[in-house]
Amino acid sequence: MPSTLTSLLAASPAASRTPWLGFGTARDTPAEQFAAWLPYSAYLADERLFVNRDSLGFMLELMPQSGADERMAEVLVSLYSTCPPGTGIQFHLFASPHVREQLRRYANLRVEDADQADKAKHWGRPARNDNLFHRLARQRVGHLLQGAQQSLTSGFHYTIRDFRLMMSVSLPGSAAAAEDLGRRDELMALRESMGSTLRSASLPNRVCDAADLINWCALFTNPDRVSQTDAPDLHYDDGREIRDQIVDFDTIQDPRPSGLRLWKEGGDEGLEARFYSIKSFPERFALWQMGSLIGDLMQPALQYSAPFLLTLGVHVLDPNVMKSVVTANHVRATQNARSKMAEVMPDVGKKLQDWTAAANAIDIGSSLVSLYHQLAIFSAPHKAVAAHETANAIWRGRGFQLNADVYMHRQALLASLPMTLSQAFHKDLAKMRRVSRKTMANAIHLAPLIAEWRGTRTPALVFGGRRGQLMTLDIFDNDLGNYNFAIIGAPGSGKSVLMNEMAWSYRAIDAKVWMLDLGRSFEKLCRKAKGSYIEFKPEVDLCLNP
Structure with a gap:
């Protein structure tokens, strides 16, 4: 080597x-x-x-x-x-x-058509899925890709x-x-x-x-x-210098x-x-x-x-050189702060505070x-x-x-x-x-180590953070168990919209979804997903298996 x-x-x-x-x-x-x-x-x-x-x-x-x-x-x-x-x-x-890669994984997670294997065999490659889940996912991916280049909102930039x-x-x-x-x-x-x-x-x-x-x-x-x-x-290419492969x-x-x-x-x-x-x-x-x-x-x-x-x-x-520099400047700043110059030079006290902080850092091993x-x-x-x-x-x-x-x-x-x-x-x-x-x-x-939460590893749902971070989420990614969640918000803030999104997204990845709906918030979604919407009314004779 x-x-x-x-x-x-x-x-x-x-x-x-x-x-x-x-x-x-x-x-x-x-x-x-x-x-x-x-x-x-x-x-x-x-x-x-x-x-x-x-x-x-x-x-x-x-x-x-x-x-x-x-x-x-x-x-x-x-x-x-x-x-x-x-x-x-x-x-x-x-x-x-x-x-694009995160959004591609989000779209590919949707359930495939029943005849996907036959279509892929006919074309010799994976064929495009035509079910409603995939069509809506493609529209969302296109919308978010457009939002990576220009603002999604008109009132402010996002x-x-x-x-x-x-x-x-x-x-x-x-x-x-x-x-x-x-x-x-x-x-x-x-x-x-x-x-x-x-x-x-x-x-x-x-x-x-x-x-x-x-x-x-x-x-x-x-x-x-x-x-x-x-x-x-x-x-x-290990046969060329790295610098020549960048620009x-x-x-x-x-x-x-x-x-x-x-x-x-x-x-x-x-x-x-x-x-x-x-x-x-x-x-x-x-x-x-x-x-x-x-x-x-x-x-x-x-x-x-x-x-x-x-x-x-x-x-x-070099910590040894810095220790000498800090000690000398701290002594000088202390002398200036005690002299008559401090009365006419208002920054003398500030300099003493700075060099005192530096000296204290040196004393604790920094x-x-x-x-x-x-x-x-x-x-x-x-x-x-x-x-x-x-x-x-x-x-x-x-x-x-x-x-x-x-x-x-x-x-x-x-x-x-x-x-x-x-x-x-x-x-x-x-x-x-x-x-x-x-x-x-x-x-x-002062290190730039803080950004926004990326979410979890499985892109069952996709969101955007307040600063624009693309966030993927799956509540079942919790390896420790306990898959409960709660949604809290003021009236009209979009709680039902979010719950509809969660129900639709999990149904789109072939999950079974049960909903207890008071107010018919999920009726249209249920019928669009070809589910069973059961109404509890006095005139309906229902018998539930306990």
């Missing part, structure tokens, strides 16, 4: 190169090609590790949580404390419009989406370090430790391979994948002051990507409030009108990290201004102030991709004042 890796990297520029602006080289692919800026080189299939330009790394896909508490935040702090200095950790939360969460980790190391088996074991041990920590915090996760990385990055570097409800899977050769990037336009010849108007950084943070913000940054829970007007990607990048600093947030919005060019205003309103309502990254689009796009936070790239971000120092606890409470 080491010899194979050496031959692969020898044919690719991984060592002995002269950096071009820190990204591409003359011996690499042309600097004008964005693929040359990507760090991904090779993939170690046995260890499921990535060999990048200046680092070794891995990527995990997480299940976003629907809420958080203090215990979860305390558990997650160990994600940073166990990492060596120079480690780059990134969280990527993407509101994806790709919902689109269907699927929130996906990725976590990537990169450790300093070159191609030579990839041949060090001890270095690989160290990285795999770190991955196992982080996976256990995430599971302890109720964040299920899985290890991603090269195909997952390619398909993830291709979403944000090509105009025709985000703008659809589904995209064909890209497969990894389509016909993708054109046009930088503009407001954003980066992605388009193709002969295509539609393309896609405009706008990027934002946080200029100002609120004084207090907790992990369980991060769900409000994907859209307001109670105000329908404060919802994103386009797919968006929220990234947190954390660079682990440290400082360097972090950044990056918000990317992908919309049609004629809708970019509206998406910009909505995003600003959502973040402003939570105490944040966003800044548009004017003429910094490619750096912002790189900062939004996995495993790009190497030491060299972190220095580049620091030069542009794009990073800030925070405590490890701050880095956890």
